[in-house]
Amino acid sequence: MGNTCEMFGTAPEPLLKHEEDGWWHGGVPPFGYDLAYFAPGGVYLYSIRYLSNGAKVVTMAYGGQRTLARGEQMRRGVQEKCRLVPGAPERVQLVRDLFLWYTREGLGVRQIVDRLNR
Numbered sequence: 001m002g003n004t005c006e007m008f009g010t011a012p013e014p015l016l017k018h019e020e021d022g023w024w025h026g027g028v029p030p031f032g033y034d035l036a037y038f039a040p041g042g043v044y045l046y047s048i049r050y051l052s053n054g055a056k057v058v059t060m061a062y063g064g065q066r067t068l069a070r071g072e073q074m075r076r077g078v079q080e081k082c083r084l085v086p087g088a089p090e091r092v093q094l095v096r097d098l099f100l101w102y103t104r105e106g107l108g109v110r111q112i113v114d115r116l117n118r
Contacts, residue, residue: 023081032095034087040079048074049087 028050029035036047049057054070068074086092101107101115 022083024084029084029087032087032091033084035082036085037076037080037082039077045080046074047085048082 024035034047034049037045039045044061046058046060049059051057056068056072056074057065058068058074059065098112101112107115
C-alpha cells in the first residue's frame, strides 16, 4: 500500500506527517489487523477488532472488554491516535495462507474459495 501522495497525488502536510509517523488515519482496518489507540505520549489505551458482522470488540488496556453494535462508535479523546497492529493469530495466519496460495502455488480466486470452503 502506498502513501497518501502516491494514491491521491497530493495531501495536506499534517496528514502526511501523521502517516509517516506510522499512525492510521481512519477507516476500517484491513482483515488481519486491529487498531490500537494511544494517548499523547504513547500510553496504550485500548484496541478495537472489527468483526465480520460489523460489530467491534473493544479491549481496554486494563483487560476489560465490550462489544459495540454495528454502527455504534467508541467515544475517544481528540488527541488519541491509532496504529494498525496484528490481529488475532488465526486471522494473521489466514492472510499469510491466502498470500502464499496466490503467489507461490498460483491458485486463483475460485481455487482459493474452494480450499477455504473444504
